[in-house]
Amino acid sequence: MLNVGFIGWRGMVGSVLMARMLSENDFQGISPLFFTTSQVGQKPPDIGVELPPLKDAYDIETLAGMDVIMTCQGGDYTKSVYEKLRSTGWNGYWVDAASTLRMSDDSVIVLDPVNRSVIESALEQGTRNFIGGNCTVSLMLMAIGGLFKAGLIEWLTSMTYQAASGAGAKNMRELASQMAAIGKASEDLLSDPASAVQEIDRRVIGAMRDSTFPVDHFGVPLAGSVIPWIDSELESGQSKEEWKGSAETNKMLNNDPPIPIDGICVRIGAMRCHCQALTIKLTKRVPLDEIESIIAESNEWVRVVANTKEETMRQLTPAAVTGKLDVPVGRIRNLNIGPAYLTLYTVGDQLLWGAAEPVRRMLNILKGRLS
Ligand code: HSE
Numbered sequence: 001m002l003n004v005g006f007i008g009w010r011g012m013v014g015s016v017l018m019a020r021m022l023s024e025n026d027f028q029g030i031s032p033l034f035f036t037t038s039q040v041g042q043k044p045p046d047i048g049v050e051l052p053p054l055k056d057a058y059d060i061e062t063l064a065g066m067d068v069i070m071t072c073q074g075g076d077y078t079k080s081v082y083e084k085l086r087s088t089g090w091n092g093y094w095v096d097a098a099s100t101l102r103m104s105d106d107s108v109i110v111l112d113p114v115n116r117s118v119i120e121s122a123l124e125q126g127t128r129n130f131i132g133g134n135c136t137v138s139l140m141l142m143a144i145g146g147l148f149k150a151g152l153i154e155w156l157t158s159m160t161y162q163a164a165s166g167a168g169a170k171n172m173r174e175l176a177s178q179m180a181a182i183g184k185a186s187e188d189l190l191s192d193p194a195s196a197v198q199e200i201d202r203r204v205i206g207a208m209r210d211s212t213f214p215v216d217h218f219g220v221p222l223a224g225s226v227i228p229w230i231d232s233e234l235e236s237g238q239s240k241e242e243w244k245g246s247a248e249t250n251k252m253l254n255n256d257p258p259i260p261i262d263g264i265c266v267r268i269g270a271m272r273c274h275c276q277a278l279t280i281k282l283t284k285r286v287p288l289d290e291i292e293s294i295i296a297e298s299n300e301w302v303r304v305v306a307n308t309k310e311e312t313m314r315q316l317t318p319a320a321v322t323g324k325l326d327v328p329v330g331r332i333r334n335l336n337i338g339p340a341y342l343t344l345y346t347v348g349d350q351l352l353w354g355a356a357e358p359v360r361r362m363l364n365i366l367k368g369r370l371s
Contacts, residue, residue, distance in 0.1 A: 002030045002067050002371055004068045004070060006071075008071050008072035008077065010036075012165070013097050014072035017070075040053075040054055040055065060081070063090070064085060066092055067093065067370065068095060070096075071098070075100040078098050082101065091128065093128050093366055094129045095362050096131045097132040097355055102251075107129035107130065109133040109248055110359065111133055112358070112361050113145070113299035113301070114145035114299070130359075134245075135166055135354030137252065139346065139353055140158060140278070143295070144298075146297065147291070148255075150294050152282050152283055154282060154283045156260075156261050156279065159264055159277045160276045161270070161275040161276070161277075162274045165272035171217045174217045174222075178224070179223045182208065186204055205224075222267060226266055228266045242263060245262065245263060271318070271322065273321050273350060275346065276346050280344075288332065288333065292332060303315070303327065304330070304332070305329065305331075306330070307331055307332055316346075318347060324352070325349070325352055325357065327353060328346065329345070330346075
């Protein structure tokens with residue numbers, strides 16, 4: 001049986017991965033071993049089978065006994081362990097949710113409903129590193145992978161509305177604390193229907209600008225506001241998140257020459273669903289119903305939402321999509337700018353298709369191939 005070592009299974013992405021693996025029965029047919037960076041010897045998670053106590057995630061010898069290593073521990077762990085492990089001659093499969101190895105020549109960014117053929121040919125050629133993509137990129141490709149495949153995209157811009165979860169568990173908690181602080185500051189006025197809205201507004205902004213407002217992780221208020229910068233600054237004037245949109249998409253699809261992609265990435269006060277408004281310059285005029293069929297038929301999770309107010313409000317929001325594997329795509333129409341300009345809007349759960357699902361499925365591809 002395939003020996004699979006799990007690292008970082010307790011964190012936010014890791015626990016979503018564990019829950020998905022349990023609900024899909026993915027532990028069947030593999031021999032799992034759980035590692036820890038801080039609790040060596042303690043009890044492993046309950047997955048319904050007897051397991052040895054937790055192993056040390058820095059113990060290279062034990063790691064080297066694995067056929068597959070699946071890590072959601074984060075980039076620092078990958079940096080400190082990956083090279084050491086390979087330098088022992090370990091030739092196993094490294095499956096990782098962190099970005100550290102994504103752009104390396106010897107790794108493939110995985111999103112099998114979209115790039116299964118890229119994954120398969122990499123496996124044939126002996127590639128051993130399979131890395132989950134940036135969440136925004138994966139969610140965009142789940143939504144419009146069909147248009148790329150049909151060769152219909154000349155260029156695109158993506159304006160994003162990204163949830164707190166993309167920044168980490170502490171940021172999700174901070175967003176909820178900010179919401180609570182705002183609610184508390186205006187509570188008495190909200191319960192009085194005769195109170196003036198200007199006073200509510202003053203209390204809200206007063207709370208947001210108060211020195212006690214919780215901003216340790218975001219740096220500034222997110223609740224009641226938006227932050228148009230995600231990740232570090234690049235000399236190009238882009239944020240790193242914006243740069244990834246082009247670099248990762250083109251690598252994932254093996255596009256040569258690359259398709260121009262750029263936009264502005266914005267953090268909004270949603271908990272765990274990213275949204276994106278795309279403007280696409282088509283390579284040719286295509287009737288909208290054909291565009292919709294190409295999108296709808298490209299994988300089993302994408303859902304075309306009718307461009308009506310009612311369906312948009314019911315289906316195309318983080319409130320509707322959180323916790324689901326569905327990737328709705330709506331607001332599909334030609335822009336008035338010209339018939340070759342298409343716009344659309346998509347929403348997806350950042351922790352599912354944006355993080356855990358692509359690496360979970362990669363493990364199953366390896367299981368199918370190596371067992
Ligand atoms: N970098 C993304 C974000 C998440 O901050 O939303 C992960 O891919």
